[in-house]
Structure formats: structure tokens, C-alpha cells
Amino acid sequence: MYYLGIDIGSLSCDAVLIDDTKKIVASSVVPTGAKNIEAIKRATHEVIEISGILESDIKASVSTGYGRERVSNRIAAITEITCHAKGIKEVFGKIDVLIDIGGQDSKSIRIDSNGRVIDFAMNDKCAAGTGRFLEAMARALQVDIDELSDLDHGSVGNVTLSSMCTVFAESEVVSLIADGVEVKEIVKGLNSAIASRTSSLVKRVAPELKGLSVAMSGGVARNNGVVRALKEVIETNITVYEKPDIIGALGAALFAMEKSM
Amino acid sequence: MMYEYFKNLESSLEKKINETPKSPNARKKYSLEVARIGKRLYSGKDKIAWTGIGVPFDILNTMGITSCFVEFVGAMLASTGASGNFIKEAENTGYASDSCSYHRAILGALSQNLIPKPDFLVGTTLPCSGGLAVIENMARKFKKSLFVLNVPQEDSLQNIKYLSDQLKDLVNFIQKETGINFDENKLKEGIKKTNKARDLMIEAYNLAKKIPSPVDSRILKDFGIVTALMLGTDAGIEVAKAYRDEFQAKVNSGESGVKGEKIRLLWIQNRIQFRYQLEKWMEEEFSASIVIDELNDITWEKIDVDDPFTGIAKRIISIPFNGKAEKRIEHLKFLAKEYKIQGAINPCNWGCRQGTGERGLISDGLKEIGVPVVNLEIDCIDQRNFAEGQVKTRIAAFIEMISN
Numbered sequence: 309m310y311y312l313g314i315d316i317g318s319l320s321c322d323a324v325l326i327d328d329t330k331k332i333v334a335s336s337v338v339p340t341g342a343k344n345i346e347a348i349k350r351a352t353h354e355v356i357e358i359s360g361i362l363e364s365d366i367k368a369s370v371s372t373g374y375g376r377e378r379v380s381n382r383i384a385a386i387t388e389i390t391c392h393a394k395g396i397k398e399v400f401g402k403i404d405v406l407i408d409i410g411g412q413d414s415k416s417i418r419i420d421s422n423g424r425v426i427d428f429a430m431n432d433k434c435a436a437g438t439g440r441f442l443e444a445m446a447r448a449l450q451v452d453i454d455e456l457s458d459l460d461h462g463s464v465g466n467v468t469l470s471s472m473c474t475v476f477a478e479s480e481v482v483s484l485i486a487d488g489v490e491v492k493e494i495v496k497g498l499n500s501a502i503a504s505r506t507s508s509l510v511k512r513v514a515p516e517l518k519g520l521s522v523a524m525s526g527g528v529a530r531n532n533g534v535v536r537a538l539k540e541v542i543e544t545n546i547t548v549y550e551k552p553d554i555i556g557a558l559g560a561a562l563f564a565m566e567k568s569m
Numbered sequence: 570m571m572y573e574y575f576k577n578l579e580s581s582l583e584k585k586i587n588e589t590p591k592s593p594n595a596r597k598k599y600s601l602e603v604a605r606i607g608k609r610l611y612s613g614k615d616k617i618a619w620t621g622i623g624v625p626f627d628i629l630n631t632m633g634i635t636s637c638f639v640e641f642v643g644a645m646l647a648s649t650g651a652s653g654n655f656i657k658e659a660e661n662t663g664y665a666s667d668s669c670s671y672h673r674a675i676l677g678a679l680s681q682n683l684i685p686k687p688d689f690l691v692g693t694t695l696p697c698s699g700g701l702a703v704i705e706n707m708a709r710k711f712k713k714s715l716f717v718l719n720v721p722q723e724d725s726l727q728n729i730k731y732l733s734d735q736l737k738d739l740v741n742f743i744q745k746e747t748g749i750n751f752d753e754n755k756l757k758e759g760i761k762k763t764n765k766a767r768d769l770m771i772e773a774y775n776l777a778k779k780i781p782s783p784v785d786s787r788i789l790k791d792f793g794i795v796t797a798l799m800l801g802t803d804a805g806i807e808v809a810k811a812y813r814d815e816f817q818a819k820v821n822s823g824e825s826g827v828k829g830e831k832i833r834l835l836w837i838q839n840r841i842q843f844r845y846q847l848e849k850w851m852e853e854e855f856s857a858s859i860v861i862d863e864l865n866d867i868t869w870e871k872i873d874v875d876d877p878f879t880g881i882a883k884r885i886i887s888i889p890f891n892g893k894a895e896k897r898i899e900h901l902k903f904l905a906k907e908y909k910i911q912g913a914i915n916p917c918n919w920g921c922r923q924g925t926g927e928r929g930l931i932s933d934g935l936k937e938i939g940v941p942v943v944n945l946e947i948d949c950i951d952q953r954n955f956a957e958g959q960v961k962t963r964i965a966a967f968i969e970m971i972s973n
């Protein structure tokens with residue numbers, strides 16, 4: 309039997325299929341787009357196709373993410389906070405603090421040794437420092453969002469962004485380009501700004517990080533530059549799973565298995 | 570327009586109550602009294618006063634004055650879905666959008682002439698300076714006299730005397746402004762009613778503490794702060810008794826306010842005032858119930874009928890919002906223990922320095938006794954400032970966390 313986890317976020321819809329042994333048999337990440345129902349169908353269809361199973365082989369599914377209530381045929385809808393904690397515990401064993409930066413939310417989650425959430429903090433309504441912010445900055449820099457990841461290489465770090473507001477930061481980036489500032493320095497400046505904002509979220513759940521293990525999940529964790537900047541700011545190593553965007557869906561799939569036992 | 574609104578509300582509630590006269594109808598009776606106060610405020614016939622929070626409404630009631638704290642207007646506009654326009658109006662006249670939206674809504678309503686002219690105003694230094702500034706604005710606009718009660722923070726003999734002397738001055742001020750003569754016997758009668766309502770409210774609150782609680786998340790919303798308007802009157806007794814009776818009947822029959830109550834929550838400071846089914850959603854989705862609000866408690870002793878000013882002064886000073894954050898936090902801890910709370914929700918109302926400024930201290934204080942707090946950072950008055958998805962995710966994640 310198989311268990312499906314669907315994480316429907318603002319930018320991407322992620323699906324993970326696991327088997328009875330909790331092994332990931334397929335995963336998929338598709339853009340959410342304007343119609344999240346379509347994205348849910350597509351992601352589900354993809355994992356079924358990759359794994360070669362029949363839809364009827366899926367014993368249960370659990371949804372998570374901001375659109376979790378939109379998923380039909382689920383046995384439960386669980387928040388991304390709980391699911392990310394569950395997923396990260398599965399892939400890394402003990403993790404004390406998880407930083408999850410998604411499309412429009414960033415969260416820091418304090419986890420106990422059983423993978424249970426013991427505290428969490430979320431950004432306020434503003435999208436500063438999230439996937440949407442990076443998307444806008446990539447647009448201003450006229451690069452693909454995935455390219456941003458390593459564009460900071462070789463920078464000396466002499467650019468500081470004065471605003472984290474997406475609108476102001478975008479025009480600041482445009483001005484910096486016009487002033488002839490090197491792209492690597494601008495990208496480094498952006499990464500540092502996100503890192504500094506995220507670190508205050510981390511401090512809210514773990515004022516002292518010494519001796520704690522920290523991991524990062526969510527789409528923004530694929531951006532190496534942001535992860536590097538964050539490590540510098542919090543002065544702690546950060547472990548990132550090879551597919552950080554599927555951690556929430558993995559947690560959801562694990563809950564599907566647990567809850568249908 | 571407002572008079573008609575309250576009049577219609579009054580008659581529809583009377584009709585509903587008459588349909589089931591034997592049932593306590595607690596919330597309906599409460600709402601009926603609120604509608605009646607609203608009607609009197611807008612009737613143009615009564616002597617009226619706009620006030621701040623913590624004002625001795627029993628003194629005003631027994632002198633025949635209909636009075637109300639101004640924040641009520643903000644809450645009322647939000648509940649009717651109209652606050653947005655008034656807030657915008659206040660912002661157009663220069664009020665910063667990061668100030669408390671209760672106050673912006675009132676100032677907008679003031680500039681739109683939606684607030685009836687009072688005979689006088691009474692401000693307090695409680696719970697925030699923003700409220701006092703609004704009253705000062707109103708006094709200037711209406712060209713009416715303002716009396717400000719300077720509430721000392723510490724409970725000491727000297728401070729009680731200082732405040733009770735001000736209460737006596739307030740009485741003289743009201744006599745001068747309205748021509749109404751103060752009648753000591755009427756105040757004594759009023760204080761007896763205050764004490765009676767107090768006893769009934771304590772009984773109701775004690776019943777609310779039961780497991781499962783007879784309260785649902787909505788029945789006591791705004792109760793403590795609004796019932797203060799009815800102190801010293803028969804209506805106050807009637808409403809408190811209805812609550813006591815309704816809870817008693819439920820406890821006797823083993824009926825819980827929220828079916829299958831699983832999670833007991835404490836709500837800190839103000840509720841969300843616009844129509845939004847957050848409480849219902851929490852009940853249906855998680856069997857979670859807000860069994861106690863920070864603003865629903867009796868923190869004062871019975872008032873000595875022969876020395877009312879001293880007792881009222883003690884009551885005002887006892888308000889947990891008055892004074893150091895430490896006093897407020899101790900009170901929250903007390904409530905959390907008394908009501909066997911698993912978690913607390915702090916809305917951190919947008920623009921409220923008091924609400925957001927103390928959030929870290931509150932979280933740490935409640936954490937000491939094992940009660941986690943979720944901070945929502947929402948606007949309780951301005952629905953345009955409300956991100957439903959984020960709020961629901963925070964609450965759901967919080968409930969998942971405490972359920973584990």
C-alpha cells in the first residue's frame with residue numbers, strides 16, 4: 309500500500325508518495341499557478357505515473373500547505389508547520405530547529421526529539437524574505453530564479469540593502485544596477501538581508517543555538533547563497549535535504565500512513 | 570440612522586426572548602441591554618457621556634446618565650462591517666495608519682458626525698494614552714467639558730484616597746455640567762445592585778471553570794468589559810443572573826458549551842470585533858473552546874455601601890491592565906491555572922502598544938507555567954487588514970502543537 313502527501317503552497321504544489329516502509333517512491337513539484345485544484349491533480353498524477361502504481365493503491369492521503377482544505381479525498385488536513393517537523397525528522401533524525409522558507413511564508417520551528425513541534429514563529433503578513441521576494445528580485449536582476457543561487461560567488465559583501473519591503477527592495481536593486489554595482493554584490497546583499505530577517509525568527513524559538521542542530525526546508529533552501537548567508541548570520545551549520553521543497557509533503561504522507569493504521 | 574438600528578435590534582431581540590421566555594437567553598439578554606444603551610445614546614433625549622475604560626458607570630447610572638466608553642463605537646462599527654470606511658476617513662484627516670484601529674474608527678465616525686453630542690466627557694489614564702487622546706479630541710470637537718480620572722498604578726491607601734477624592738470631584742463636575750443633583754441614597758442602592766451583579770458574575774465565572782465548561786467560545790465575548798456599563802442597574806443583575814442560570818443548567822445536565830471539548834484556551838485582551846467565524850471554526854475543527862478571556866474576571870472586593878467611593882477606587886485600581894506588565898502577567902497566570910488552560914491566543918491588535926509591547930513578557934510568563942501562547946498580529950477592527958490563511962495556519966499549528 310502507498311500513502312500520499314500533498315503540500316499545496318502559494319508558489320508550488322508538492323506531492324510525495326511513500327510505501328509501507330516509509331520509503332519515498334516518487335515525488336513531484338509543480339507550479340501552483342492560478343488554479344490550485346489543477347496543480348493538485350497534476351502533482352498527484354505525476355507521482356502516480358513516476359511510481360507506476362494505480363491510484364487505487366493509495367491507501368490514504370493527507371494535505372498540508374495554505375491550500376490544504378482544497379484537497380479532496382484526504383483523511384486529514386494538517387498544517388505545514390507540523391508536517392515539516394515530521395518530514396525533517398524522517399530524513400535527518402534529530403533536528404532541533406527547522407527553518408522553512410516557502411513562497412510567501414517563513415517559519416522557524418522548534419522540534420523535540422520525537423519530531424513534535426514545541427514552538428514556532430512565523431513572519432508577519434509581509435512577504436519580505438520569502439520565495440515571492442526572491443522572485444521579484446530575480447525579475448529586477450533579469451535572471452532566472454534558479455540562477456540566483458550561486459550568483460553571489462566571489463562577492464566581498466559591500467552592499468547592504470536598506471529595505472526589505474519587496475517593492476522598495478526591487479527599486480533599490482534597479483538603482484544599484486544603474487549605478488554599475490556588480491550583480492554578485494547585489495545578490496550577496498539580498499541574501500544577507502533575507503538571512504538577517506530570518507535569523508530573528510530563529511531567535512524567537514531558540515534564543516541560544518549552541519549545541520542545537522539546524523536544518524532548512526522549503527523552496528528557498530534550494531538557494532545556496534541564502535543558506536550560506538544564513539549560516540554566517542546564525543553562526544551555525546545548516547543541513548539541507550537534497551529536495552528541500554518536498555519535506556512538507558513527506559511529513560503529510562507520513563501522517564497519512566500513521567492515521568490510517 | 571443609529572437610533573433606528575438599535576431600536577430594531579432591541580425589538581428583534583425582545584421578540585426572540587419572548588419566544589422562549591423560560592430559557593435564560595443569556596447572550597440575547599446581554600445583547601438586548603447593549604442595544605438599549607445604544608438606543609439611549611442616540612435618542613437625543615437622555616443625558617449622555619462619552620468615557621474611557623474603567624470609568625465608574627455605577628455612579629453615572631445612578632445619576633441618570635447614559636454613558637459608554639468610546640471604544641464601544643469602534644467595536645460596533647466593526648461588527649456591522651462599516652469600520653473600514655471610517656478608518657479610511659480618519660487616515661484622510663491625518664491619523665497614522667499604525668495607530669490603534671479602535672481609535673481610528675472612532676475618529677472617522679466623529680468626523681462623519683456619527684457620534685452623538687454628549688453632555689460631558691470622562692477620560693481615564695487607562696488602559697492607553699490613545700484612548701484619552703480620542704476623548705480629548707471629542708471634547709474639543711463638541712466643545713464640552715472633560716473630566717480626567719488620573720488612575721494611580723499601585724494599590725496603596727494613599728492612592729485609593731487620591732482616586733476616591735477624584736471620584737467625589739467627578740460627582741461635583743457632573744452636577745455642575747448637567748444640573749442633576751447627586752443623591753447619596755440612590756448611589757447606595759446602585760452599589761447594592763453592583764454587588765449583586767458581582768456575586769452573580771462570580772458564580773457564572775466559577776461555573777465556566779468546570780470541565781467540560783458550559784461556555785462556548787462566543788457566549789462570553791466582550792462580556793466583562795461591556796457588562797461594566799450596566800453596573801448599578803437592575804439590567805446588570807438581570808444579565809448576570811441569566812448567565813449564571815444558563816451555565817448552571819448546562820452544568821446540571823452535563824452539557825458542555827463545545828461538543829466534546831478537547832482544548833481549553835485563554836484569549837488575551839480584545840476579541841476580533843468584525844464578523845468572522847474564527848471561534849466557530851476552532852470549535853468545529855478542533856473541539857477547541859475559548860473558556861476565558863483576560864477581560865472577563867472580577868478582580869475587586871464587594872463595595873462597602875457606606876463608603877462607595879473607596880470601594881470604587883479600589884475596583885478601578887485593581888484592573889489588571891492598570892500598572893506594570895507584571896501585574897497583568899500574574900493575572901493571566903492565575904486565569905490559566907483557574908480555568909485549566911492548555912494554550913493562550915494573543916491577537917496583538919494592530920497599533921496597540923500595550924498589546925504588542927508586552928507580548929514577549931506575556932509569552933515568557935505563561936511559558937513558566939507550561940502554557941504556550943500564539944501571537945497572531947492581527948487587526949481586531951479593520952477587516953481589510955486581515956490575512957485569513959495566515960491566521961488559520963497559526964491557530965491550527967498551535968492547536969496541533971498543544972494536542973500532541
Ligand code: SF4
Binds near residue numbers: 672839918923924
Ligand atoms: S487595543 Fe490597545 S491601543 Fe487600542 S484601545 Fe485597547 S489598549 Fe488602547
